[in-house]
Amino acid sequence: MMKFLRKKNRKIISGILILSWIFTVFFSNDALGNTNDDLKVYYLDVGQGDAMYIKINDYDILIDAGPRSNVEHLMKQLEKKNIDDFEIVIATHPHEDHIGGMTEVFDRYKVKEFYMPPVVHTTETFRSMLNAIVKEGIKAKPIKEGTHFDLGCNATIDVYSPIESVYEDLNDYSTIMKLTYGDVKLIFAGDAESYAERAVVKKHSKELKGDVLKFAHHGSRTSSTDEFIKAVSPKYGIICCGENNNYGHPHKETKDIISKYDIDTFRTDKHGEIELTSDGKNISIKTEK
Template identity: 60%
Template sequence: MKKHKGNKKAQLLTIIIFGIIAIFSAYFGKDIISTNVGTPTGVLEISYLDVGQGDAAYIRVNDFDILIDAGPKSDSDKLMKQLEEKNIDDFEIVIATHPHEDHIGGMTKVFEKYDVESFYMPKATNTTKTFENMMKAVSNEGLNANVIKEGTSFELGEGARIDVYSPIQESYDDLNDYSPIMKLTYGNKAFIFTGDAEKVVEEEVVKKYANELKADVIKFGHHGSSTSSTKEFIEAISPKYGIISCGVDNSYGHPHKETLKIIDEMGIEAYRTDKQGQITITSDGNNIEIKTQAI
C-alpha cells in the first residue's frame, strides 16, 4: 500500500514538473528558441580576405563553407589564391551583399572553380557587365538567386546561426543600402557583417533590433566610410574588435577620419586589410583569436 502511494506521489510530482515546464515554454519559448543555438563542438573560422578596395569574407563552420562577397575583378586572382589555400571543396552558401563591382567582381571566377549549393542576394539589380556576368555564372551553375532580406536566417549546424536584419524596405535610392546587415552567432560569440549598408539602414536596424545587435566583432560598413558606422549603430553592437576592408592608398580615402574617431572613442581594437592583409578569426564559441597576414 505504501509503495502504491509512493508511486502516485512520484507520478503527481512528475506531472507538476512537466506542467511548470510547459507553462514556462508557453510564455518564454520564443526567446529561448531565438537565443539558444546549441553548444559548439568545433572551431569557427572567419577570414576577411585581402581583395584591395573591395570586400570578401570566407566562413568555415561545422560542415558549411560560406562566402560573403568576392571583391573587385581587378583582385580576383588574389581572391582565388586565398581561397585555394583553404582547401575548399565547394560552397554551401554564397552571398552577394549588393550589385557593386567591388563586391561581386570576383564572383564569376568563384562559380567557375567551385560547386555552389545556394546563392543569395538582395532584390536589387545593376546594368553593368559585371552584374550580368555574375548572373550568367549563377545560371550556369543551375541555380536561382534566392532573395536575402530582413527575417532570412541560416542554421549552420550545432552552435551556429546567421540572422539577417536588413534590407527592411522593398527599395532604396542607393544600391549600398540593399546590403544585408547580418549577425553570425557561434556559441557565446557573435560577429556582425554589414556589406556597404549606410546610415539610413543602420538607423532602421537600430530602431527595430537594437536589443539583438550586441556582438564581439563588426566588419565596418562601406570600407570604413563616414557614410556608415553611425555612433548609435556601433554603440548598439558594442564590439571589442572591428575589421575594415579597404585598399592601400585608395582614392576614396577609406577609412574616413569620422569612423576612426568612433573606433578610438569606443576603444575598439581595429584591424585593416590595407595594413595587415588577410585577417583571420577563430573561435571555439567562448574565446576569440585573431591572426593577420603581414603585407
C-alpha cells in the same frame, strides 16, 4: 583462485567498456552542445572591396568576392583553405567591389545556394554574375530582414537588413547580418549607409550586439553612425579596404568613432588577410602582416 581472477578481470573489462559506451553516447561533445570544430572567419585581402570566407561545422560560406581586379589574389587565398564547394554564397549588394570576383568563384567551385538582396543592377559585372548563376543550374534566392540560416551545431546567421523594398542608394540594400556561434557574435554590415544603419537600429537594436563588427562601406564616413556602433558595441573591428585607396577609406570620422568606443580594429590594407578563430567562447585574431 586463477579462475576467480579471470572472472573478475572480465567483469572489470566489460564494466570499462560499458562506461566508455555510456560516455560516448551520452556525453560526447555534440551531446553537450559543443562541437569539435572551431569557427574560422577569414576577412580576405582583396584590395578595395569585400570578401569573407566562413568555415563552420559542415558549411563553407563566402560573403562577397571582391573586385575583378583582385580576383587572382582572392583565388590564391581561397585555394589555401582546401574548400571543396560552397554551401552558401552571399552577394551583399551588386557593386563591383563586392561581386567582381563572383563569376570566377562559380567557375572554380560548386555553389549550392546563392543569395542576394532583391535588387538588380545594369552593369556588365552584374549580368555576368547572373549568367554564372544560371550556368550553375541554381536560382538566386533573396536575402533580407528575417532570413535565417541554421548552420548546424550552435551556429546560425540572422539577417536584419535590407528592411525596405526600395532604397535610393544601392549600398543601403546591403545585407546586415549576425553570425552566432555559441556565445560569440559577429556582425557583417556590407556597405550599408547611415540610412540603413539607423533603420536597423530602430527595429533590431537589441539583436545587434556583437563581439566583432565588419565595419560598413570600407570605413566610410557615410556609415558607422554613433547609434549603430553603440548598438553593436564591438570589442574588435574589421575594415576591408585597399592600400592608399582613392576614397581615403577609412575616413577620419570613422577612426574617431573607433577611438570613442575603444574598438580594437584590424584593417586589410595594413594587416593583409585577417583570420579569426573561435571556440564559441573565446576569439583569437591572427593577421598576415
